Amino acid sequence: MSTRLLIGAVGSLLLWAAAPLAGQQAAPKPLERLPDGQPNVQGVWGPVNAGSLSLTNPVPQAADFDPTIKPLPSRIVDPPDGKVPYQPWAAALQKEQNHYYAYPMRPEHIDPQHRCLVSGVPRLFTIMPSLRIVQSRGLIVFLWDTYQAYRVIPLDTRPHVAADVKLYMGDGRGRWEGNTLVIDTRSVKGQRLTYIGDFYSDNATIVERLTWTDANTFTYDATITDPTVFTRPWTMRLVQRRRPNEEMWEGACYEGNLDPEQFLLKSAPPPPTR
Amino acid sequence: MRMKLAAFLIPVTLFVFLYPSAPRLLAAQGSPPAIPRTSDGKPDLSGVWQALTTASWDIQDHAAQKGVPGGPGIVVGNEIPYQPSALERKRQNFAQRAALDPVAKCYLPGIPRLMYMPFPLQIVQTPNEIVMLFEFVHAVRFVFLTGAHPPGPIDWWMGDSRARWEGDTLVVDVVHFNDQTWFDAAGNFHSEAMHLVERYTMLGPDHIQYDVRVEDPKVFARPWDMSVVLYRRKERNAQLYDYECYAFDYEKYYPYPQMRSPQ
Numbered sequence: 001m002s003t004r005l006l007i008g009a010v011g012s013l014l015l016w017a018a019a020p021l022a023g024q025q026a027a028p029k030p031l032e033r034l035p036d037g038q039p040n041v042q043g044v045w046g047p048v049n050a051g052s053l054s055l056t057n058p059v060p061q062a063a064d065f066d067p068t069i070k071p072l073p074s075r076i077v078d079p080p081d082g083k084v085p086y087q088p089w090a091a092a093l094q095k096e097q098n099h100y101y102a103y104p105m106r107p108e109h110i111d112p113q114h115r116c117l118v119s120g121v122p123r124l125f126t127i128m129p130s131l132r133i134v135q136s137r138g139l140i141v142f143l144w145d146t147y148q149a150y151r152v153i154p155l156d157t158r159p160h161v162a163a164d165v166k167l168y169m170g171d172g173r174g175r176w177e178g179n180t181l182v183i184d185t186r187s188v189k190g191q192r193l194t195y196i197g198d199f200y201s202d203n204a205t206i207v208e209r210l211t212w213t214d215a216n217t218f219t220y221d222a223t224i225t226d227p228t229v230f231t232r233p234w235t236m237r238l239v240q241r242r243r244p245n246e247e248m249w250e251g252a253c254y255e256g257n258l259d260p261e262q263f264l265l266k267s268a269p270p271p272p273t274r
Numbered sequence: 275m276r277m278k279l280a281a282f283l284i285p286v287t288l289f290v291f292l293y294p295s296a297p298r299l300l301a302a303q304g305s306p307p308a309i310p311r312t313s314d315g316k317p318d319l320s321g322v323w324q325a326l327t328t329a330s331w332d333i334q335d336h337a338a339q340k341g342v343p344g345g346p347g348i349v350v351g352n353e354i355p356y357q358p359s360a361l362e363r364k365r366q367n368f369a370q371r372a373a374l375d376p377v378a379k380c381y382l383p384g385i386p387r388l389m390y391m392p393f394p395l396q397i398v399q400t401p402n403e404i405v406m407l408f409e410f411v412h413a414v415r416f417v418f419l420t421g422a423h424p425p426g427p428i429d430w431w432m433g434d435s436r437a438r439w440e441g442d443t444l445v446v447d448v449v450h451f452n453d454q455t456w457f458d459a460a461g462n463f464h465s466e467a468m469h470l471v472e473r474y475t476m477l478g479p480d481h482i483q484y485d486v487r488v489e490d491p492k493v494f495a496r497p498w499d500m501s502v503v504l505y506r507r508k509e510r511n512a513q514l515y516d517y518e519c520y521a522f523d524y525e526k527y528y529p530y531p532q533m534r535s536p537q
Contacts, residue, residue, distance in 0.1 A: 035313040042400070108527035117521050117528070118412060134405050136320050136398045141405065148382075148414050150407050152396060152514060159511070167516050168412070190528065248416055250430045254520050255381045255454075 029215035031179055036137045038155070039179055041212060043133060044243040047220075050128040052119075053195045055236055056082055075126075077221075078235040084198055090229045097197025103270035107261055111192060114260040116253035118149045118168040120191040121206055122222040126238060132248050140174060140181065145251035153183055160186045166202055181210040201228040216242040307478035309442070312399060317442050317476045320399045322512045323504040325390040325484075330377075332460040333500060342459075348390065350499040354462060360493045367461025375459045380519035382413055382431035384455030385448055386470060386486050390502050396514050404437065404444070409514045417446055426450050429466055444474040465492040480506035 031039040049058050049072055056074040074082030086094060100109035113119050124131065129146035142151040153174040161171045163186065170188035174181055185206040192199045204226035212218045218240050225233040310318040328336070328345035335352050338344030356364060367374055377383050383391060393409040406415040417435040424434060429452035437446040448470040456463050468490040475483040482504040489497045 107524075110527075112524070112528050115521075115524055117524065118516075118518065134398055134400060134403070136400060137318075139398070141398050141407070143405070143414060145414075149412060150414050152398075152407065154513070161511075161513075161515070165515070168518055168521070169516065192528075247418060247421070248414075250432050252382055252431050254411070255431060 031212055031215055034135055038135055038140070038176060039212060040135065041133050041140075041181075041218070042135050043245050044130045044248075045133060045218070045240045046128070046130045046243045047126060048239045048241050050126065052123050052126045052193065055084065055194055055198055058238075075236045075238055076234060077237045078223075079232065085231045085234050087229060087231055090199075094197045094199065097192070097199065099197075100270065101195055101197060103266050104260075104264050105266050105269065107265070110260050110264055111195065113147075113192070114264065116147060116257050118147055120168055120188060121151070121170055121172075121185055122208065122220070122224075122236065123191060123193050124149060124151075125220050125222070125240070130243050130248075131240075143248060145248045147253050148251045163187065170206065179212040181208075183208040183210070199229070200224055200226045203228040309476040309479055312401070314401050316399075316401075316439055317444070318399055319397045319404065319444065319474060319476070319482060322394050322396050322507040322514065323482060324392075324394045324507055325502050325504055327390050327502055329500075329502060330383075330387060330391040330458055333458045333462055334460070336460070348500045348502045350501055353498075355495040355498055357493060357495050360463075364461050364463060367456070367463055369461075371459055371461050374461070376455055377459065377519075380411060381454065382411060384431045384451065385415065385433050385435070386472070386488075386500065387455065387457055388413055388415070388432075389472075389484055389486075389504070393517060394507055394512070394514055407514060410517050411519050412516060417444075423447070423449055427466070429453075431455060433468075433470070442475065444472075446470075446472040446474070448472065463493070464488070464490045467492045477503070480508065 031041065034040050051059050053059065055076055058072045058075055076082045076084065079085055084094070097109070100106075101111065104110045118124075119127070124142075124144055124147075127144075127146065129144060132143040132145075134141045134143065138155050140153045140155065142153070143149070149169065151169045151172065153172045155174050155176065157173070160173065161167070165171070165187050166189040167187050168189055170185040172183045172185040174183045176182075183206075185208070188200070188202070188204050188206065190199065190201040190204070204224055206225075207223045209221040210218050211221070219237060220240055221235055221237045223233055223235040224230070310320075312318045327348055328343045329348040331342045332347065333349050334347035334354065336342070336344055336347065372378065377387070377391075388395065388408050388410065391408075391410055395409065396407045398405040398407065402418070402420050404417040404419070406417065407413075408415070413432065415432050415435065417437045419437050421436065423436055426449065428434065428450040430450050431452060431454065433448040434450040435446050435448045437444055439445070449468075451464070451466055451468045453464070453466045468488065470489075471487045473483075473485040475485075477483050483501070484504050485499060485501045487497050487499050488494065
């Protein structure tokens with residue numbers, strides 16, 4: 001649990017740091033256009049309330065450290081109850097993964113992120129480290145220096161790769177609808193979404209809508225459909241804000257990473273949860 | 275008739291022999307092939323590219339071995355000017371290459387090896403930075419057209435790349451390496467003092483001449499050069515997939531069996 005507490009503390013610090021930004025009421029700047037007609041959204045971005053600890057209780061424990069912080073609402077905007085609509089077997093698996101998260105006893109209990117496996121979509125849009133957007137003729141690229149991950153989205157109607165091909169970042173196709181980038185992603189590999197064991201399967205498809213409300217802010221919506229795991233499609237939302245346009249430097253992860261099985265795996269069962 | 279033919283042939287023959295670049299000019303019918311350009315007029319290197327070479331197994335001329343395709347190397351002149359002690363280490367690396375090759379451990383292959391591995395790479399060009407995305411272990415390389423190298427020492431797998439345009443050639447200066455990467459699977463190596471100067475020149479719309487000068491005073495007696503061509507992947511469905519080298523051993527754990535897609 002100490003890891004989660006630490007992350008909660010860091011999260012509250014970030015919230016505190018973000019507060020003055022939220023207070024600024026500069027007039028929205030309209031979006032420039034690139035030579036190929038795309039809105040220019042290049043630069044460095046990060047979630048206002050960052051972290052993949054939980055979708056339903058983002059940045060938990062922040063209020064424990066800073067009483068001025070109100071609990072954040074669930075990132076899930078549909079269904080209205082703010083919960084992931086798991087099928088019963090999947091709800092049980094999520095609970096099991098959460099139970100063993102900080103006390104893994106088998107290799108599959110270890111969060112793939114600890115092994116430097118690429119976390120995929122939408123988890124990478126929720127993490128604290130920045131993402132960079134680069135645009136070129138007919139495509140938009142998302143890059144994360146943490147995990148050295150990238151995602152190339154062609155902005156045309158070329159066919160998707162075969163459905164049985166599974167890719168860590170999925171196979172996305174995008175289109176601009178005004179200032180909204182709509183990305184249709186297929187061929188994902190099953191991924192964890194949070195520290196508390198939320199997940200989708202290889203059969204998920206994802207439609208994301210990135211809506212720029214001004215030159216420095218966009219709303220990120222991801223609608224996940226997965227008939228293997230969920231009872232219905234559901235949608236999560238968060239707000240991303242522009243960060244300083246710093247150079248992105250190397251983020252080698254696997255190289256030099258200690259094997260999590262060597263130092264995380266426990267031989268005895270975890271103590272009963274509170 | 276014969277006189278007329280001779281009157282035509284003699285000047286043409288003289289022209290071809292006396293004017294060194296005449297054969298090329300004639301072959302190209304007087305105009306160099308057009309290359310794609312960005313809106314700011316620079317050659318546009320954007321696209322999916324791949325080298326067609328066996329150099330990632332051995333950058334020097336080499337015969338085939340089991341699992342290793344033979345082929346010509348990419349070292350200009352084929353000789354690598356190792357200092358004597360470094361040559362001995364190269365021989366040891368070669369003898370233990372199956373265990374020591376950083377790529378066999380799924381580590382970042384670094385630059386220049388990633389440029390000529392048998393996996394595609396995608397270049398995304400903007401005026402201030404050129405991003406290179408590699409299918410192999412989802413490696414990312416930023417080539418900055420602004421700013422200077424940050425002060426070192428920094429030990430990066432991919433180095434720090436700063437570029438400028440010299441006419442239509444992109445010249446990239448790369449420093450700040452670690453000593454962990456190899457040039458190939460044959461044990462050719464360098465130290466953290468390596469300094470690269472890369473030159474990217476489009477030969478036409480679908481080919482990039484990639485020349486790189488290697489300097490490393492701790493390992494080599496003098497600078498040496500490699501030269502290879504990057505070919506545009508022209509297939510209609512060309513795109514990067516992923517080769518998550520170190521992930522294959524873990525995939526049995528994720529996703530759980532019940533999450534597998536029906537085959």
